[in-house]
Amino acid sequence: MNLYNYLCGNVPGGVSLLIVFLVVGWFIIWFVYHYTSLMDRRHLYRWMFAVTLLSIFIYGALWIFWKPPPRKKRIAIVPQNGYSTGKVHWRDYAFQFLVYYNLIKQLPDQQWFVYPPEGLYRVANQKIFSDSKAQIDFFKRLNCDYVVYFTIDSLHRQLNGQILVFPKADLVFRFQFQFNSLTNAASKLSQQLCQQLHSLRIEQNIPAAVLDDDFWQTYTFGQFAFFKGDTLTSEKYFRRCCQRWPQAVWGYCALAHLYLRKAVAKKALGGDVNADLGEIAALLLQAKKLSPNLAWVYCLYGEYFIQRENWYQAERCLKQCLQLNRNNAGCYLALSRLHPSRYRDLGFLHEEALLKYAIFLDP
Numbered sequence: 001m002n003l004y005n006y007l008c009g010n011v012p013g014g015v016s017l018l019i020v021f022l023v024v025g026w027f028i029i030w031f032v033y034h035y036t037s038l039m040d041r042r043h044l045y046r047w048m049f050a051v052t053l054l055s056i057f058i059y060g061a062l063w064i065f066w067k068p069p070p071r072k073k074r075i076a077i078v079p080q081n082g083y084s085t086g087k088v089h090w091r092d093y094a095f096q097f098l099v100y101y102n103l104i105k106q107l108p109d110q111q112w113f114v115y116p117p118e119g120l121y122r123v124a125n126q127k128i129f130s131d132s133k134a135q136i137d138f139f140k141r142l143n144c145d146y147v148v149y150f151t152i153d154s155l156h157r158q159l160n161g162q163i164l165v166f167p168k169a170d171l172v173f174r175f176q177f178q179f180n181s182l183t184n185a186a187s188k189l190s191q192q193l194c195q196q197l198h199s200l201r202i203e204q205n206i207p208a209a210v211l212d213d214d215f216w217q218t219y220t221f222g223q224f225a226f227f228k229g230d231t232l233t234s235e236k237y238f239r240r241c242c243q244r245w246p247q248a249v250w251g252y253c254a255l256a257h258l259y260l261r262k263a264v265a266k267k268a269l270g271g272d273v274n275a276d277l278g279e280i281a282a283l284l285l286q287a288k289k290l291s292p293n294l295a296w297v298y299c300l301y302g303e304y305f306i307q308r309e310n311w312y313q314a315e316r317c318l319k320q321c322l323q324l325n326r327n328n329a330g331c332y333l334a335l336s337r338l339h340p341s342r343y344r345d346l347g348f349l350h351e352e353a354l355l356k357y358a359i360f361l362d363p
Helices: 003-007 014-035 041-065 087-106 117-123 126-130 132-141 182-197 213-227 231-244 249-268 274-290 295-308 311-324 329-335 351-361
Strands: 073-079 112-114 146-153 158-165 170-178
Touching (some): 087 182, 146 182, 249 274, 274 295, 295 311, 295 329
Parallel strands (some): 073 112, 073 146
16 A cells, blocks of 8 residues: 555545654754754744645645545444354354344445454454453454344244443443244344434345245355365355255355355366356356345356456446445455456545455455
């Protein structure tokens, strides 16, 4: 990231950089005053004032034209026992996934960022959850504003939990209620969170998850295998999702995502990926028919067209994804693979700015 991007506010930290520049400038002026006869004390103060005023003016002008990323409230959904990928914990991941999609449907994305569960499962160390201080430090590093802890009592069909506000981890409220299914539990919690945290809700046309718990168990087993790098097992579960629940868009998207990762790896080794891309296209076509306004579908389509080297279609699909969910960090990563002329209208000058923003969204 070059200095210009810090100064124009594309990246948080520009203010501290401005202070460094001012200190260096003042030091140079003081050095000239102290060790040469080029200026007296009166000129010293004038030069320091002029440099300060000019720096602030230029910096302010840059911020007017290139504003920094807006500050968004961040929320994470966290199982009380931690991010385990053991099969007995499938309900935890499935519940997080459902709450995540409910919240991004209901909370305005220009004000809120909800951490996707797959990212947290990849970065969170299970040892963190044996130490409360380590947990607090972890979520502080993620810049979380709210953390929702929950436990699922599957025997009594009961959900318990609490929401904490950071950085001090103060209690906001506790919740406890009965549920009929994971979909029902996620709907109840999402509604309560929105009422407590954001009274004005904006509905987007994202498909509601109305599938039974058997689907979510199968889907989660596939995701757990994918997290562990077991693509064969993951493919088996995702295919089962598509076959047994053909109305479920998530199975098609997950399988297409898996095949895309395999195609990228195969292409890097010089292999032929035409057959793989053909199967991906069929999966995405079915997913789009089921949910024509799901951001994940367009993000996957964008990655698919990148592999096809169809840059125009890749640009179109990725921008459509951002229209549906501007907080999709993966979409910004995919956009960074295009020529800068294709994303400059989004306010990014080059690839590094996109990558920095993706990390800023989802560190």
